[in-house]
Amino acid sequence: MYSDKVLDHFTNPRNVGEMTNADATGEFGSSHCGDTIKVFLKIENSLIQDIRFKTFGCAAAIASSSMMTEMVRGKTLEEALKLTNEMVAEALDGLPPEKMHCSCLAADGLHKAIKNYLDGNK
Amino acid sequence: MYSDKVLDHFTNPRNVGEMTNADATGEFGSSHCGDTIKVFLKIENSLIQDIRFKTFGCAAAIASSSMMTEMVRGKTLEEALKLTNEMVAEALDGLPPEKMHCSCLAADGLHKAIKNYLDGNK
Amino acid sequence: MKRIYLDNNATTAVRPEVLEGMLPFFSEAFGNPSSIHWAGSQVSPAIETARRQVAQLLNCHPAEIVFTACGSEGDNLALKGTADALGERGNHIITTAVEHPAVLDTCRYLEKRGIEVTYLPVDEEGLLDLDLLEKSITPRTILISVMWANNETGVIFPIREIGAIARRHKVRFFSDAVQAAGRLSVDVQEAQVDLLSLSGHKIGAPKGVGVLFIRKGNPLTPLIHGGHQEMRRRAGTHNVPGIVGFGIACQKALEELTSVPRRVESLRDRLQDGLLTLVPEVKVNGSLRHRLPNTLNLCFAGIEGEALLLHLNIAGIAASSGSACTSGDLGMSHVLEAMRVDPLLGQSSVRLSLGRNTAAEDIDRVLEVLPPIVQKLRDMSPFWQAGSCCGASGGY
Amino acid sequence: MKRIYLDNNATTAVRPEVLEGMLPFFSEAFGNPSSIHWAGSQVSPAIETARRQVAQLLNCHPAEIVFTACGSEGDNLALKGTADALGERGNHIITTAVEHPAVLDTCRYLEKRGIEVTYLPVDEEGLLDLDLLEKSITPRTILISVMWANNETGVIFPIREIGAIARRHKVRFFSDAVQAAGRLSVDVQEAQVDLLSLSGHKIGAPKGVGVLFIRKGNPLTPLIHGGHQEMRRRAGTHNVPGIVGFGIACQKALEELTSVPRRVESLRDRLQDGLLTLVPEVKVNGSLRHRLPNTLNLCFAGIEGEALLLHLNIAGIAASSGSACTSGDLGMSHVLEAMRVDPLLGQSSVRLSLGRNTAAEDIDRVLEVLPPIVQKLRDMSPFWQAGSCCGASGGY
Ligand SMILES: Cc1ncc(COP(=O)(O)O)c(C=O)c1O
Numbered sequence A, B: 001m002y003s004d005k006v007l008d009h010f011t012n013p014r015n016v017g018e019m020t021n022a023d024a025t026g027e028f029g030s031s032h033c034g035d036t037i038k039v040f041l042k043i044e045n046s047l048i049q050d051i052r053f054k055t056f057g058c059a060a061a062i063a064s065s066s067m068m069t070e071m072v073r074g075k076t077l078e079e080a081l082k083l084t085n086e087m088v089a090e091a092l093d094g095l096p097p098e099k100m101h102c103s104c105l106a107a108d109g110l111h112k113a114i115k116n117y118l119d120g121n122k
Numbered sequence C, D: 001m002k003r004i005y006l007d008n009n010a011t012t013a014v015r016p017e018v019l020e021g022m023l024p025f026f027s028e029a030f031g032n033p034s035s036i037h038w039a040g041s042q043v044s045p046a047i048e049t050a051r052r053q054v055a056q057l058l059n060c061h062p063a064e065i066v067f068t069a070c071g072s073e074g075d076n077l078a079l080k081g082t083a084d085a086l087g088e089r090g091n092h093i094i095t096t097a098v099e100h101p102a103v104l105d106t107c108r109y110l111e112k113r114g115i116e117v118t119y120l121p122v123d124e125e126g127l128l129d130l131d132l133l134e135k136s137i138t139p140r141t142i143l144i145s146v147m148w149a150n151n152e153t154g155v156i157f158p159i160r161e162i163g164a165i166a167r168r169h170k171v172r173f174f175s176d177a178v179q180a181a182g183r184l185s186v187d188v189q190e191a192q193v194d195l196l197s198l199s200g201h202k203i204g205a206p207k208g209v210g211v212l213f214i215r216k217g218n219p220l221t222p223l224i225h226g227g228h229q230e231m232r233r234r235a236g237t238h239n240v241p242g243i244v245g246f247g248i249a250c251q252k253a254l255e256e257l258t259s260v261p262r263r264v265e266s267l268r269d270r271l272q273d274g275l276l277t278l279v280p281e282v283k284v285n286g287s288l289r290h291r292l293p294n295t296l297n298l299c300f301a302g303i304e305g306e307a308l309l310l311h312l313n314i315a316g317i318a319a320s321s322g323s324a325c326t327s328g329d330l331g332m333s334h335v336l337e338a339m340r341v342d343p344l345l346g347q348s349s350v351r352l353s354l355g356r357n358t359a360a361e362d363i364d365r366v367l368e369v370l371p372p373i374v375q376k377l378r379d380m381s382p383f384w385q386a387g388s389c390c391g392a393s394g395g396y
């Protein structure tokens, strides 16, 4: 059902946890299934220096969260805002059709955190 | 499905055939399934001296016909008229429920032949 | 005594390759294919393999295959499912007088529920009048249901032509192909059928599994509501071993389609020619030109079919009269009746249906055993005199 | 890695005695039991033996047993068959909110066809209010449909009391006993049920066979019309090996009814006690007093059930959340929803269902493996902080 990459990121998720000194956080919950992500960002010079997440959800949600953190760490905020759910799913070698919505969580949670950061800095 | 007796009388029917010098004949057909018997009687002093039959029908009809001839040969007409389908079926160690009607053929054919004889003698 | 099985239209033995393929799925890979754990994922690919194998035999997309429990379920699902789903659009079904009871009884039931059914007659060869079929279509017609080949006589219907008529009038077309599969090419694209039923046990798969092909875009109301199986078209835990076996049987049938039916046909023809030569007043039922390669339906004037069958059985030869499931019935088969066979003659009908296991010696033995049985029964028949039948029209 | 199967409510392995008993009926005794020749008469007694074996488990007359293809078919036949046959007398069905989808989906379909359905609520333990049930009966009520035991929580319903209510009001009573059979005594006389469904693959028989008990004097419209099989209550060639296997499985279940469920229950209780001790904030779903001996349904506050299941699966442990056939569904189970489980907590539910093959070591291994998985998932959950769950109501 799940690709090896999904299973890898699920069993061994990267960048799990909280961040006490985060520059921004964002929480996003899927209305569809209740899955929820919380994203913590450490930002310097518009660069994502560090990122952490916590996710409540199925394997697809957890793996997408983990993959997302790997994809944007070290990227500029601008680049990070361009990350889409499809890109996350693709990086995981795909998700089962009925699980595609779980990948939304990751990109949406990230964007929420960045938006909170930009709103706060404005 | 069929008892050993039915199979015996079916594969090796007694008294099959026609009789050129019959004292009486009787034909009877089941309206239910088209099975038909023709009974030939040789009668002396109100005794069934000899009997023959021809039957078109399933195994139950053929076995009933054969058993019937064995049961009435040498009997008086009065006795023969008392023969019922149930007695024939019983003598065959029973018939499957859906085949019970096939035994009617035998007694009814016999009674028809006797009736023809009695009518002709009157 | 060697037993000879000439009742392959009633059911067939499970092929050894099929049984072998099924065996792991009873006690080892026993999971529910809907489960997400190892016990389920061990199993679900096997279902999809089987689906592809069936789809290949029918030349359709695997997603158009729904696994059922038997041919009868497929027939009921096609008819009731269409009547229910298209109830707003119409209430008229066209079928034939010679369908299997799974279609005819369902139609009779639907008639009680407000559906109008046209039962097309057949001619003396068992063939349909396609003009009449086309003329029977009304704006309220929602389904044409014509079997691919008849189970009793083996008569093959012109499914391609009927498919074209159905398309022209935009009416759904269902074909019961239970007897055709594995004996003819059953190509749902060529034939333009929208729904098509199969039964596993007629083609060397086990009893308890069937298939309904449902062309994309032809929604049906399920017969069995419940879980999400089969894309919500048929609920119930998958019969995994049965489905796996069905897949293998379809693959084998496809592989052998150019060889086995031809061999079977030549044996059938030898049997037919032999019997017609050895026994007087025999009638072959059903068109000689449009007939399954394995089926031979005969009337032996003057005798009764069941008596003949029982004698054959005592000699180790299994055959049947009409369809096995109506053997509780008395009287003539509805198929022969529709072909206007004389009622007395119709009672003498016997169906000999060959299979891939039928050997030339089997045929020789039948040719040796059957004629004297007919003679013996005729000798005790009041309808048979001096070599000719008084009651029956007879003759071939 | 040893694989541990704790999903016996989804399906069970075919028992070796069952498979052995079935094997001759695939390729050797392969006849159609409706046929009158040797190939049929080789087989038909085996069907009647199986019918007696099933009847013995249920304490009914063999003629009251109809073989189907699965539990779902039995459920559909009971509901649709009653609605159709008693349509003149009424149009109201009473059922519960926690039935299997095979009942619930069928009821929802029937609602579209003019049947009124009352879905009785359950309390937080998953139990029914029998007063409410009785009050729901109207002069138009034709059927009460209450499952014997729930597949997700294992909650057992008071079938005997419901049977008495149904009798008092002269309403037909159907019980889906798919999960109860083999785990409890299922006696249709004591319980006064009129219709009762079983599924083979839940009790060590193969997939593809089921049973509907139909008490004499309760005519139903068939779901599958066609041949004369099963006294015209279910058409289609008999699934002979499946039926034979079902019979043996019933016989074995009856033999073991006083031993196996008790042993399984003590293992289940050990598992439950262990998990409640080792893992904080765990909730057992369903009445502790009225529960199948093999079923344990738990909520682990703060985490999502599927993630837990997948980790268990990676460790070789097969379990499920809710019923396997709805694993395509997202969101909370309708059973937990009816029990008013908090929606977030409800997402963490897992069902561990033991079977006759479950060993004490299996339980030990689960107690070793499961708690750290829960901890790991809680550590990455935004709803779990410092040993307590912010979102869920929690607590056992
Ligand atoms: C209570 C209950 N009823 C019905 C069913 C359906 O049984 P089957 O999958 O054999 O159709 C199940 C099994 O999932 C069940 O647990």
Ligand SMILES: Cc1ncc(COP(=O)(O)O)c(C=O)c1O
Residues within 6 Å of the ligand: C009, C010, C070, C071, C072, C073, C075, C100, C102, C147, C149, C150, C151, C176, C177, C178, C179, C199, C200, C201, C210, C323, C325, D235, D236, D237
């Ligand atoms: C043409 C046809 N349709 C349907 C069926 C029913 O198949 P099953 O017995 O598998 O339900 C049969 C088999 O008897 C058949 O010959």
